[in-house]
Amino acid sequence: MMRHSFPGLLFVVAVSIAGCAGLTTREPESLPVSDNSAVTALVSTARTELANGKLDAAAGSFERALRIEPRNPVLWQELAKLRLQQGQYQQAEGLAARSNGWAGDNKSLRAENWRIIGQARLKRGDYPGAQSAFDKAAQAN
Amino acid sequence: MDNPVLEKFRQSFLRKRLRLVLLSFALLLSGFVLYLDLTVRAQFEGKRWALPARVYARPLELYPGLKLRPEQLLTELAMLGYRDSGDSLDPGHYRHDQDRFTIATRPFAFWDGAQPALQLRADFDGDRLRTLADLKTGQPVTLARLDPLLIGGIYPAHNEDRVLVKLNEVPPLLVKGLIAVEDRKFYTHHGVDPRGVGRALVTTLRGAGVQGGSTLTQQLVKNFFLTPERTLRRKFTEMIMAQLLELHYSKDEILEAYANEIYLGQDGNRAIHGFGLASHFYFNRPLSQLDLPQAALLVGLVKGPSYYDPRRHPARALSRRNLVLQEMLQQQAITQQQYAAARATGLGVVEQAPGGTSLYPAFVELVHRQLRRDYHEEDLRSEGLQIFSSLDPLVQFAGERALTTRLTQLEKARRIPPNALEGAVVVSNAQNGEIQALVGGRNTRYEGFNRALDTERPVGSLIKPVIYLTALQRPDSYTLATLLDDSPLVWRERGAPDWEPHNYDKAFHGQVPLRLALANSYNVSSVRLGLSLGVRTVMDNVRRLGVERDLNTYASSLLGADGLSPLEVTQMYETIASGGFRVPLRAIREVLTAEGQPLQRYSLSIEQVIEPGPAYLITSALQGVVREGTADGLNKFLSPDIHVAGKTGTTNDLRDSWFAGYTGDRLAVVWIGRDDNQPINMTGAGGAMTVWGDMMARLDPEPLVPPRPDNVEMVSVDAVTGRRADDNCRGAVSLPFINGSAPVETAPCAASSPGPSIKNWFKRLFE
Structure with a gap:
């Protein structure tokens, strides 16, 4: 069992490092979040709050934006990333999956969601699950 | 006895005894005073009014x-x-x-x-x-x-309610009025007014009862520390305490405490304390914004809030207010012009007290229950917490209106005695699980039995979507086009009599496509499907969708014989409406302290419990219920373009009428029945669905267009046989299938060209 999963584990770790890089190097401001000015204002507030380490306040702002645009996949994804940062892995996975539901054919968004799911699974010790998520991220791109 | 020595000894003994008695009395008294002093100080300084959430x-x-x-x-x-x-x-x-x-x-x-x-x-x-x-x-x-x-509060014992104010928020004219009327020597006496005491003593000795002569300080002491009995001893204690209070605290501190303590009115079982709340209660504005006549009215109310109640006895209240103004003029607290102008004004009291005892008691009860999971009951009733809920008054209004008007109409139309029908409505945000409205009965202001939370009625066919969802989770065996067997069924179970389910139309329908069996709510084919999947498997899914109670696993459970509350049904459908994500229903967004410091946020929480594919299919099937099934009557209320997904529920002998449905933005569950559980002779479509439609029509719902998952494809099939169709087929319908599960065989109408099916077969081979 161990022998079998060790190379897989290595692979997952390697991919996840790539995934991490993807998460951090991405410029979030470059995403066109919404054409609703209230939503963009809330997202910008949330990002400021994030930068200041006020994670709960940021989550509140994202949720407020989601009440205005519940079908906006970027908002779901932002919340997923935040939960990942907070160590709420199950929530992160659920939110990223929700984002995927609304992502349509936005490939980069989907890839990012799968990376978040992979990260979350990795943290929870679900290596095969993480691997399959990272695979999907690679496919989506 | 005549012995002078003995006599002298006796006298000295008596004197000593008297001195001893006097001394111990003084000791006792000072002990008592000391005790009162401790009480007064401890209580005044530690005095924290219980503030309702x-x-x-x-x-x-x-x-x-x-x-x-x-x-x-x-x-x-x-x-x-x-x-x-x-x-x-x-x-x-x-x-x-x-x-x-x-x-x-x-x-x-x-x-x-x-x-x-x-x-x-x-x-x-x-x-x-x-x-x-x-x-x-x-x-x-x-x-x-x-x-x-403000929609309500969670009140302390005795239901005291108040809005705390600082002395500098109290209009100076109100203070002047208070002093002019209640205690002219307030700023000079030491807690007790000797002349007042004298007057009180005379009336008391005349046998007219113990009363009168109270300074503001004494009134405060009375309210703060003592019981309302009227005895001399209590009056004595009150006087000592009043002087002790004056010894330790400034006039301003005493006045501020008085302004917050004084009883000024009654709103149902809620007691209005302090000028701060009274100002909102009578004038719907903050205390600092009161004008002279309004301030004078509040001062006048101190004497007897019930007797001078400006809403019930406006004439009495007006003459009392004018008396206050007159006193103020005499004390030169106001000028003649101010007096004349104020006297000429009306009472200015708002007809309805704002934010009184809960506007929406059923919803506030849900908030209260959710809070109890995280807070002590005592804190909720005393800490003045500010609770920000998710109630949408516009949605609540629509729900209340729809329920009350429809119930009356239904009673008339079906010759049911007036007010026999009851109902409940729960509306939630279909995406984030926030409860937007909750109606606990047709008497919407009644703080009693909350049917939305506490009535547990058999859910009937509302359970069926879970059977079908369980089937659709096995795309190898079931699709929306799979033919189900709707022929007679006898279910034999050891220890139970044989059970023969029937359809509502008393007929059997042979081979029925799965989606139509659900759309028409056929009992027999649904039971047969559920039995082949396993009742326990189906009930496990009910729990997965968010119903937390233990469920029976009898065959009859497949037809909703077991009871759930409307709120539980809402939770179950919320998971379906949000595409397979379980989103706990929430009524609270944030909790703040009395000072406005954030205490807690109830955040959105989601968990994917059903794969997107089957979740999409079941929504599609539930849209069929409204488009062409038992709920097609909804089209009288809403445009077909909304693509509502919903399910009717009817129970044995027509005792309960249910409807659960969702649009792009909202999910709502409606129940109608009688409290005595007598038959109401209506189906889900005949009763609850009309309330649902009426309500939603008032709310301009968003169309329901769920995103189609990657692994779901649209395929045309023959409506009757469920086989693959093409342009040649007239009765073809386009249905969603999980990739690879669409029928391979072509329908007779398309049989001329076997091409597509072979192409599809190859496609599947390489997927």
Whole structure:
């Protein structure tokens, strides 16, 4: 069992490092979040709050934006990333999956969601699950 | 006895005894005073009034593009007590001219920071808010909130309610009036007015009872520390305590305590204490904004809030207020002009007390229950917590209206005695699980039995979507086009009599496509399907969807023989409506301390419990229920373009009528029945569905267009056989299938060209 999963584990770790890089190097401001000015204002507030380490306040702002645009996949994804940062892995996975539901054919968004799911699974010790998520991220791109 | 020595000894003994008695009395008295002193100081300094938790509705968010009709904004403003004013643009006023609003918002401290008073101009275009701008600068405003509606409180024991005020918030004229009427020597006496005491003593000795002569300090002591009995001993204690209080505290401190303690009215079982709350209760404005006649009325009420109740006895209240004004004039607290002007004014009391005992008791009860998981009951009743809930007053209003008017209509139409029918409504946000409205019965202001939370009625066919969902989770065996067997069924179970389910139309329908068996709510094919899947498997899915109670696993459970509350049904359907994500229903967004410090946020939480594919299919099937099944009557209320997904529920002997359904933005569950569980002779479609439709029609629902998952494809099939169809087939329908599960065989109508099916077979081979 161990022998079998060790190379897989290595692979997952390697991919996840790539995934991490993807998460951090991405410029979030470059995403066109919404054409609703209230939503963009809330997202910008949330990002400021994030930068200041006020994670709960940021989550509140994202949720407020989601009440205005519940079908906006970027908002779901932002919340997923935040939960990942907070160590709420199950929530992160659920939110990223929700984002995927609304992502349509936005490939980069989907890839990012799968990376978040992979990260979350990795943290929870679900290596095969993480691997399959990272695979999907690679496919989506 | 005549012995002088003995006599002398006796006298000295008596003197000593007397001295001893006097000494011990003095000791006792000082001990008593010391004890009172400790009590007074400990209690006054530690005095923290029990402040009720206040529950607010969601604040209305205004932003360009918001879907809102001008009349809905008017309703909101009216509920908030905003006044339509010609000129004034003080906070809490607005102007309205067709599609243009000018609103002066009240400042409010929200969870994420304070919003100052704003002057906004809002222009509507049909049912949308087109632009929002700052009135003065003309600059566009991206987002602004109205202050939230206070919808109720969680009150302390004795139901005392108050709004704490500082002395500098009390209008000086009110203080002057209070002193002129209640205690002219307040600033000079030491807690007790000797002449007042003298007067009181005389009346008491005359046998007219112990009364009168109380200074403000004594009144405060009486309210603070003592019981309301009238005995000499109590009066004595009161006088000592009043002097002790004066010894330790300043006049201002005593006055401030008085201003917050004094009893000034009654709202149902809620006692109105202090000038701060009384100001809201009678005039719907903060204390600092009261004018002279209003302040004088509050002062007048001190003598007897019930006797001088300005709502019930306006004439009495008016003459009492004028008496106060007269006293103030005599004491030269006001000028002759002020007096004349104030006397000429009406009472100015608002007809309805704002935010009284819960406007929406059923919803507030849900808030209370959710809070009890995290807070001590005592804290909820005393810490003055500010609870920001998700209630949407506009949705609540629609729900209450629809339920009450429809129940009356249904009673008339079906010759049911008036007021025999009862009902409940729960409305939630279909995406994030927030409860927007909750109606616990047709008497919507009644704080009693809450049917939305506590009635447990068999759910009937509302359970069926779970059977079908369980089937659709096995795409290898079941699709929307799979033919189900709807022929007679006898179920034999050891220890139970044979069970023969029947359909509502008393007929059997042979081979029925799965989606139509659900759309028409056929019992027999549904039971057969559930039995082949396993009752336990189906019930496990019910739990997975969010029902937490233990469920029976009898065959009859497949037809909803077991009872659930409307709230539990809402939780179950919420998971379906949100595409397979379990989202716990929430009524609370944030909790703040009395001082406005954020305490807790109840965040959105989701968990994927059903794969997107089957979740998409079951929504599609439930849309079929409304399009062509038992709920097709909904089309009388809503455009077919909304693509509502829903399910009717009817129970044995027509005792319960249910409807659960969702649009793009909202999920709602409606139950109708009788409290005595007598038959009501209506189906889900005949009763609950009409309430649902009536309510949703008032709310301009968003169309339901769920995103199609990657692994779901649309395939045309023959409506009857469920086989693959093509352009040649007339009765073809386009249905969603999980990739690889669509039928391979072509229908007879398309049989001329076997091409597609072979192509598909190859496609599947390489997928």
